[in-house]
Amino acid sequence: MYIVSVLIEHGINRLSQPFSYLSKKEVVKGVRVRVIFNHQKLIGYSLKCQYTSLSAKELALRDGFRYNYIQEVIDEKPLLNDELVALSESMSKLYITSQIVCLQAMLPKTLKPKTVKTVTIKYQKAARVIRIGEGKTKTQNALYQYLSTPGTHFIKDLPFSSSPLNGLVEQGLVEIYDQEIKRQPQIAKVKQDCVVLTKSQQDIVNQILEKKERISLIHGVTGSGKTEIYLALTKNMISKGKNVIMLVPEIALTPMMVAIFKQRFGDDVAIFHSRLSEGERYDEYRRIANGEVHIVVGARSAIFAPLKNIGLIILDEEHDASYKQESAPRYTTLTIAKMRALYHHANIVLGSATPSVESYARALKGVYDLYELPERINKKPLPAYTIVDMANEAKAKHYGLMSRLMEERLKTTLAKGEQAILLLNKRGYASFVKCEDCGEVVKCPHCDVTLTYHKNDDSLKCHYCGFSIPMITQCPHCHSTMLKKIGIGTQRIEEELQKKFKDAKVIRYDYDTTRNKNDHMRLLEAFKKQEGNILLGTQMIAKGLDFENVTFVGVLNADLTLAIPDYRSSERTFQLLAQVGGRSGRGEKSGTVVIQTYNPTHYAIVDGAKADYQHFYKKEMEFRKMAYYPPYCHLVALSIQGKNDKNVEKAANDIRQYLDAHLQHVRMLGPAKLTIFKMQDIYRMRIIIKYRKSDELYQVLNQLDHYYNHKNGKVTLVYDFHPYTTI
Template identity: 60%
Template sequence: MYIVKVLVEHPVHALDTTFDYLSEKSLLVGVRVWIRFGYQKIIGYVENVEETHFSKSELEQRAGFRYQYILDVIDEEPLLNEELQTLANQLSRMTLSPRISCLQAMLPTQLKPSTHQTVGIKTQQVVHLVEGTYAKTIKQQECMAFLQEHPDIPVKDIPYSRALLDNLKKQGCIEIVEKEVYRQPFSIEHQSKHIQLTTQQQKVVDGILAHQGRVALLHGVTGSGKTEVYLALAAHYIQQNKSVMMLVPEISLTPMMVEVFRQRFGNQVAILHSRLSQGEKYDEYRRIKRQEVKIVVGARSAVFAPLENIGIIILDEEHDASYKQEAKPRYLTSQIAKMRAKTHHASVVLGSATPSLESYARALKGVYDLYELPERINQKPLPQVEIVDMIQETRQRNYSLFSRKMKQSIQQTIDKGEQVILLLNKRGYASYVQCQDCGEVLKCPHCDVTLTDHRSEHKLKCHYCEYMIDYPHVCPHCGSTHLKSVGYGTQKIEEEIEKIFCGAKVIRYDVDTTRQKNGHLKLLERFRNKEANILLGTQMIAKGLDFEDVTFVGVLNADLSLNIPDFRASERTFQLLCQVSGRSGRGQKQGHVIIQTYNPEHYAITCAAKHDYIAFFHQEMQYRRKAKYPPYCHMVSILIQSPHEELIHSVAIDVKNYLLAHSQQTVILGPARSAIYKMQDIYRERILVKFLHSQDIYEALCVMNDYYNKQQKGKVRIVCDFNPYSQI
């Protein structure tokens, strides 16, 4: 008899403990099992197994409760290796998250400890020849000869009729069996080509290889050939029979990085990101677990890929906020990468044209090794950047969304047969809809935000809870028909472009147009094939895109990201402007960029226009030092949430008082209402805690987290977010 300690599938703090079940046979730690939990039949995850010599009735008498038996075992072997099981426990402690949520974050949908499973193993019928048999007719003999040359060929690919195959089967000449096959997310031809690295690139590669097990920051301007450095490093570690993890921030960048790696390394590459079908994800995960691949390319969650013997982990665009997981467990990808690298004695490479201030500061202190690629490949010049003051445009009675210089540059680029990229970091048609008679603004009933006009669908949408209504004909407050859309988003700009510019063909690239499977890839392929000459999009277009004929980039409102109430607003604006500027002039022709802004003197904008990261770094670090923000401290954001508005502020005050009494060397800001006070019918207040050492605050946070999330069920929920990237 065995006592099996099981985590249940529900990722809530109140159930973040193991429950004891019985089994007649020993089970492996890390497999999934079917269990009876209350009145439900659910899936559990085996955490521990202990042999016992007591009977069921003796155990029940000693424990004071009734034991149940495991209903069934789902897996033959553990889902996660020992390294990842240990990492899940560390992640749970580090982020104050339920252990089961950490396990679920590591696995594809079909393997999560969860009863929601939809896809299984894909099979196809193949034909096996039976040795020592002979066909009767000439046609059957021809078919047998064909099958001899093509072993294990799928039935659907055999150029003979099904009736002929059935006859051969009856005669005992062949067997038709089901064979497991993998779903293929991408089919890219393997082109094993050798690229000669520049002297500077080779110096970087040699330096990283000479310091195995270190963290390296690769600061290279846009177009400096960072990808070739990644490929050279990957090739080295594959030759050493080690595996490689290549991470990118955006799903839209993953297919392009996969294409580059697949062309160089063929079927040794697997891909993991959330836009794959469930079946593709399942198959790619199993290929990795079976060690059939050496390289994993993917977005944030690919950092948990079950690779063995990792040689190097690379994070491209390491500064990007997409590397922060905003749902539990709230982890930072670079932190997980460093933890895995330590286990495998692997190197970590953080690459970016605009590194995060924290990373660059660590590199200057010698915590990371710093490598620079200060010039584009073949000394191609960086694009010329102009700043246009939109206040001056308004004074000269130009109320258009486009400055006169922007209009002129776009038209000239189109006329020359070249391509344009336009950035507006706001999707939808307009920011909000307002009644012109009573001034009412249409808001989401569940969130403290306005509804965004999506004109092409005739809908108003909330971008936080997906609430949606048809575009109204009358004001719900006063009944007036005088409703007006105020502000603008990518949909409205798309309309304006087609009206203003001669010969303009636009592709809009945002969350709304890329929802479908491989939507990113299809739109970018159309742009590459010159089916359009303007690519209009949100921040998704700012990174990683490489089109030779793009010679002009326009930023329509550089202030959108500057006006967010967040200490990283200037840094994000600078990074976004530098990244999108880098899309211009990557071919043989000189690039040109125009940035439209109402803050032309702001250092984030002026430094971006000069491509001067160092000047921006020193200016921003001065402000961070004065205000004691990262990298001069660590931070944890405490979000207090409740459906009961009358509770929220008093609990927030109690939390602050508790932290003041039980933590040392900390600075506590707040509580204050979150930028969005109500979201999905939940009221929200926030406290920010600055600290130098985690031991000063960690114990107090653990006690507080347990009290509100385990004991005060349903009334108030506390979310602790270490290294927060969002203050919304």
């Protein structure tokens, strides 16, 4: 008899703990099991299995409750190794969340403990020779010779009918069997010549390899050759028998990086990101877990790849917000990378043209090793930039969406047969719809935000909860038909471009056009083949893309990110402008950039335009120090959420009083309503805690968690350590 400790998936916080079940056979740690819990059939995850000589009756007498038996063991092999199970325990404590939530973050959808849907191994019928001999007919002998050649011979591909095959099977010369088919993700095609590292690149590679268990920050301008350094480091690790995790922030960038790594390392590369089909993710996960590959390339979730013997973890574009998980367990990818690197005694490499202020500060202090690449690989200068003050455009009676200079540059670029990239960090056609009679703005009924108008399907959509309705013809408040669409989005810019420029072939690249599988790759491939000459998109196009024929980049509204009431607004604006500007002039032709703004003298815009990181960093650090924000402290955002706004407000005030009484060495902001107070019918308030040391803090937060998330029931507390945004 065995007692198995099982972690079940359940929505009630107080049940987020292991429960004991019985099994007549030993259950391997780390497999899924089917159990009965409170008369429900649930999927659980085995954490521990101990032998007992006691019977079920004796155990019930000893422990005071009756044990249930495990109904079924689902997996033959553990889904996660011991390292990742231990990591889930550490994450649970670090982020004050349940361990089952951490386990779910690590696994593909079809392997999560709660799933009932299963994706299995894919097979196809194949035939092979099993005995030497001859067929009875000429056709049978021809087929026999064909099947004797090397390789797998799938029945559907045989250039013979089923009759001779059945004859050979009846004679015992051939057998039909199931051959596993690996579902291969579609890979972008790249053509790269063999690259010899420059002295600067080689020096960085050598210095990183000389050190053990270190974090290195490569600060290199756009086009400085950081990817080649990643490839050289990876090659060295593989030669030593070590494994590598290569992370990129956006799914859009994953196919590009995968293509480059596949070209260099062939089938030794696995892909891991959320846009793969469930079957593809299942097969790639098995390849990784079975040790069939040494390199994993993917987005944020690839940090949990079940690789053993990791020697190197790389985070490209390390500053990017996509490395922060915004739903439970709200982890920071770099924090998880540090935990895995510590376990494996591995190195971490961070790369960016615009490092996060926190990372650069740590590098200057010597916590990280800092490497600078101040020039592009081909010695070409960064693109020339122009900042256009849109207030002056209005004074000159020019009210178009694009300034006169941007229109002129676009026209010249297209006339030369070159390509352009235009950035507007707002999707849709119009920002909102307003009644001109009563001033009413059409809002989402579930969130405190306006609905965005989308022209392609004539609908109003909420970009936060997904609520959608057909475009209205009357004001819901006064029933007037005087409705006006206000603001601009990528759909409207696309329409303007096609009207204004007869040679424009626009490829729009935003969330709406890249929802389906492989849309990212299809659109980028089309632009690369010059099937389009203007790539119009949101921030998704700002980083990682390399098109040698792009000579012009335009930013339509640089103030969008600057206007967000958040301490990172200036940093985000600088990074976005410096990154998107770096897409111009990466080939033999020189590039230009035009940035439209109403804040032409703001340091984030001026420094972002010319990619002057040092000046931006110095200025930004002054503000961070005055306001006491990272890197001068750590942050945790405590969100109080509930379906009743009064309950939320009362709990928020009570919690602030409790924190004031029990915390001494912190500073606090709030409670305050979030910028979007109601989202998906949930009201939300937030308290920001600024701290240096976490010992005292965790003790108090765990007490609050125990009361509100396990006993109270009226509100829920959500903890977000190192939040990327505080709005």
